[in-house]
Amino acid sequence: MDTITSPAASRSHAWQFFRSGGFDQVRIDSADDLRHLDSLDQKLWAVLACPVQGLEFDERTLALLDGRGEGRVLAADVLAAVRWACRVLRDPQLLFGPGDTVPLAALQESDADGATLLRTAREVLQAHGRPDAAEVALPDVLDAPGMFSPDRLNGDGVVTPALAADADTAAAITLVGDTLGTVADRSGEPGIDRALLDRFITDAAAVSAWRAQTRDDPAILALGEGTAQAVAAVEAVRAKVEDYYTRCRLAAFDARAAGALNAGDETWAALAVQGELSDAHEQVAALPLAAVTPQSQLPLSRALNPAWEDRVAALRRDAVEPLLGPREVLTRADWETLTARLDAWLAWQTGRPDTPVADVAPDVLQSFAEADMAGRIGALIEADEASGAIADRLQALERLLRYRQHLTTLLRNFINLADFYAPGGRAIFQAGTLYLDQRSCDLCLRVNDLGRHATLAPLSGTYLVYCQCTRQGEEPVTIVAAMTGGGADDMMVVGRNGLFYDRAGRDWSASVVRIVTNPISVREAFWSPYKRIARWVGEQMQKFATAQNKKVEDKASAALTEVGSQSLKPVPPPAAAPAKPASPGRPAGTTAAPAAPRPAPAAVAAPAAAAAPQGGFDIAKYAGIFAAVGLALGALGTAVATLLTAFLRLPLWEMPLVIFGLMLLVSGPSMLLAWLKLRRRNLGPLLDANGWAVNIRARINLPFGATLTRVASLPPGSRRSLVDPYADKPGLLRQWGPWIAVAVVAAAVALWKAGWIG
Numbered sequence: 001m002d003t004i005t006s007p008a009a010s011r012s013h014a015w016q017f018f019r020s021g022g023f024d025q026v027r028i029d030s031a032d033d034l035r036h037l038d039s040l041d042q043k044l045w046a047v048l049a050c051p052v053q054g055l056e057f058d059e060r061t062l063a064l065l066d067g068r069g070e071g072r073v074l075a076a077d078v079l080a081a082v083r084w085a086c087r088v089l090r091d092p093q094l095l096f097g098p099g100d101t102v103p104l105a106a107l108q109e110s111d112a113d114g115a116t117l118l119r120t121a122r123e124v125l126q127a128h129g130r131p132d133a134a135e136v137a138l139p140d141v142l143d144a145p146g147m148f149s150p151d152r153l154n155g156d157g158v159v160t161p162a163l164a165a166d167a168d169t170a171a172a173i174t175l176v177g178d179t180l181g182t183v184a185d186r187s188g189e190p191g192i193d194r195a196l197l198d199r200f201i202t203d204a205a206a207v208s209a210w211r212a213q214t215r216d217d218p219a220i221l222a223l224g225e226g227t228a229q230a231v232a233a234v235e236a237v238r239a240k241v242e243d244y245y246t247r248c249r250l251a252a253f254d255a256r257a258a259g260a261l262n263a264g265d266e267t268w269a270a271l272a273v274q275g276e277l278s279d280a281h282e283q284v285a286a287l288p289l290a291a292v293t294p295q296s297q298l299p300l301s302r303a304l305n306p307a308w309e310d311r312v313a314a315l316r317r318d319a320v321e322p323l324l325g326p327r328e329v330l331t332r333a334d335w336e337t338l339t340a341r342l343d344a345w346l347a348w349q350t351g352r353p354d355t356p357v358a359d360v361a362p363d364v365l366q367s368f369a370e371a372d373m374a375g376r377i378g379a380l381i382e383a384d385e386a387s388g389a390i391a392d393r394l395q396a397l398e399r400l401l402r403y404r405q406h407l408t409t410l411l412r413n414f415i416n417l418a419d420f421y422a423p424g425g426r427a428i429f430q431a432g433t434l435y436l437d438q439r440s441c442d443l444c445l446r447v448n449d450l451g452r453h454a455t456l457a458p459l460s461g462t463y464l465v466y467c468q469c470t471r472q473g474e475e476p477v478t479i480v481a482a483m484t485g486g487g488a489d490d491m492m493v494v495g496r497n498g499l500f501y502d503r504a505g506r507d508w509s510a511s512v513v514r515i516v517t518n519p520i521s522v523r524e525a526f527w528s529p530y531k532r533i534a535r536w537v538g539e540q541m542q543k544f545a546t547a548q549n550k551k552v553e554d555k556a557s558a559a560l561t562e563v564g565s566q567s568l569k570p571v572p573p574p575a576a577a578p579a580k581p582a583s584p585g586r587p588a589g590t591t592a593a594p595a596a597p598r599p600a601p602a603a604v605a606a607p608a609a610a611a612a613p614q615g616g617f618d619i620a621k622y623a624g625i626f627a628a629v630g631l632a633l634g635a636l637g638t639a640v641a642t643l644l645t646a647f648l649r650l651p652l653w654e655m656p657l658v659i660f661g662l663m664l665l666v667s668g669p670s671m672l673l674a675w676l677k678l679r680r681r682n683l684g685p686l687l688d689a690n691g692w693a694v695n696i697r698a699r700i701n702l703p704f705g706a707t708l709t710r711v712a713s714l715p716p717g718s719r720r721s722l723v724d725p726y727a728d729k730p731g732l733l734r735q736w737g738p739w740i741a742v743a744v745v746a747a748a749v750a751l752w753k754a755g756w757i758g
Contacts, residue, residue, distance in 0.1 A: 022699035025416035031092040049693035088114040155391035160191035172373035203357035230319040252294035436498030443482040456689040464516040469508035484705030
């Protein structure tokens with residue numbers, strides 16, 4: 001399919017362009033634009049492909065456009081749709097006008113497709129009882145009575161019993177549907193298609209071949225129609241009879257085993273205390289089938305376990321007597337003969353085809369084959385498939401009516417992005433509005449694969465917030481919102497909740513699950529260095545306060561521990577001073593004057609002197625610290641004084657320039673980096689991550705970004721009261737701080753003017 005013509009053909013039509021989003025976009029406003037769309041160089045298209053899911057657009061229209069069934073609408077699909085619409089309409093300008101109906105007079109009768117659409121539209125209106133109507137609408141096509149009735153060929157390849165010409169064929173269609181299931185006809189009635197018919201034919205052949213084995217091997221039906229009943233009687237007691245004969249063989253092997261193999265006294269005693277007994281009691285059924293004897297003869301009419309009497313009677317009636325003749329007892333040899341004659345039927349049953357057709361009566365299958373019902377139904381299916389014109393014609397009319405409503409909208413989001421850049425407009429990829437952190441974000445996109453999207457989307461240079469949105473009764477959805485206004489100080493990755501409104505106005509609970517950080521505005525970048533400095537100072541102050549608090553706690557804990565340990569030591573009693581003899585010449589009873597203290601020896605005085613600083617303030621230790629701190633403060637004060645002196649010597653008109661220069665020095669790099677990133681902010685990666693093929697660099701500059709994210713502001717004309725009864729009480733510094741600062745600056749200027757400074 002050719003999509004691009006020669007440059008000469010492109011010049012045959014005067015295209016008009018408008019500039020928005022930083023690039024030139026072609027205008028699609030007239031029927032001539034549609035007719036010459038083939039000649040427009042696809043390098044000038046905004047988009048080359050878009051997905052058919054996750055858009056705020058009619059999904060049926062996208063499915064009709066996706067002719068290849070790839071799940072994407074390609075540029076070739078758009079061109080084919082435009083080309084077809086221009087051919088079947090007299091004036092394609094109808095696609096740009098308001099309304100959702102197509103006047104019959106607008107269809108191009110000279111075109112084969114246009115004439116077919118006109119005939120189909122008249123049939124639809126006739127079915128609705130409005131043959132004189134001048135226009136047709138989409139609901140008329142979607143619900144056309146009689147157009148798809150069950151007794152009418154409709155081209156879907158499904159036939160219903162009502163479609164059959166005779167009762168036998170209708171019964172055969174019902175048989176196939178009841179046996180293998182049905183599929184819905186376009187009329188809504190159950191029917192069968194070719195796949196079900198072929199499966200029934202194949203399974204019926206397998207069942208017939210399996211049943212034919214009974215004719216080739218008479219041993220399979222040893223009792224004819226009664227063989228199955230005889231086998232059922234044998235299988236009902238097979239395990240119990242085998243158990244009985246095994247016990248008898250053991251009793252014949254050792255006579256001492258007979259007593260143990262029959263029920264013992266303990267068993268009967270346990271049964272005696274069970275209360276009311278019956279044949280259904282499980283302990284009764286667990287007893288041997290009959291008394292165990294070395295003769296291995298099973299009685300068939302008496303002395304049997306009551307729980308098994310009925311089943312043994314059925315064995316005797318349905319299997320033993322028909323195959324072996326009248327018997328009162330059944331020996332082990334008789335049992336082996338009996339089972340051998342019935343094992344052929346069991347082996348035949350294991351080959352039974354696993355299909356519901358095996359449950360159909362043999363005479364019914366035979367009648368189906370003899371009447372060639374497979375051929376009749378197959379011919380009916382072929383006739384229905386061959387008459388698909390009505391279905392195809394209705395689908396073509398539906399296609400035209402959907403193009404009438406939605407094709408130009410798609411072009412405004414494919415050939416150009418007019419809907420996205422239009423003031424107050426919304427593109428088909430915008431899923432709704434997210435309210436979060438006192439702002440509303442209009443650029444919200446649905447996200448199918450969060451991991452893949454978050455890998456590619458950061459290339460857009462946009463601050464992105466991914467949210468999981470939930471609503472009762474709905475499947476959760478994931479969206480990504482572009483933050484193009486406000487700040488990002490209070491954003492959190494997990495736990496931050498917001499509210500999302502979809503395009504239908506329904507509200508969803510939104511929870512932030514991932515954030516991709518990028519600059520939001522130059523203003524935010526201007527203040528970011530100061531915020532980082534303030535944050536760093538706050539963190540350092542908090543760390544310092546925490547460390548000091550820990551030191552105080554550690555010292556207090558150590559002091560309390562030392563005091564406690566000292567208080568627990570026993571205090572020795574003071575030693576009694578030895579009585580000194582009275583000095584000669586001193587009367588008894590008088591006290592001698594205390595002798596002068598002797599100097600301590602060097603060995604004793606040294607440790608005491610060394611231990612003295614531990615309990616007191618070491619001036620020598622802290623003198624160096626205080627000196628260093630003093631020098632640092634002095635140097636800092638000198639530097640500040642020098643800078644302040646130099647600043648005060650400047651002319652008054654230069655002082656604001658210096659302040660501005662300092663602020664620019666601090667904030668300039670951050671602002672420059674943000675500005676460079678904001679210039680690269682691009683819509684393309686956001687859409688490409690969702691499966692689009694964006695062909696241009698759709699910028700989201702600052703003015704346009706301000707329209708996509710709106711920050712909370714008071715409505716015009718609002719009245720605001722500044723009185724807050726719960727406002728923080730102003731402290732001394734907060735109350736007088738500005739005045740003190742003004743006074744200090746004024747004093748400094750006055751002192752400088754007086755010559756005291758400088």
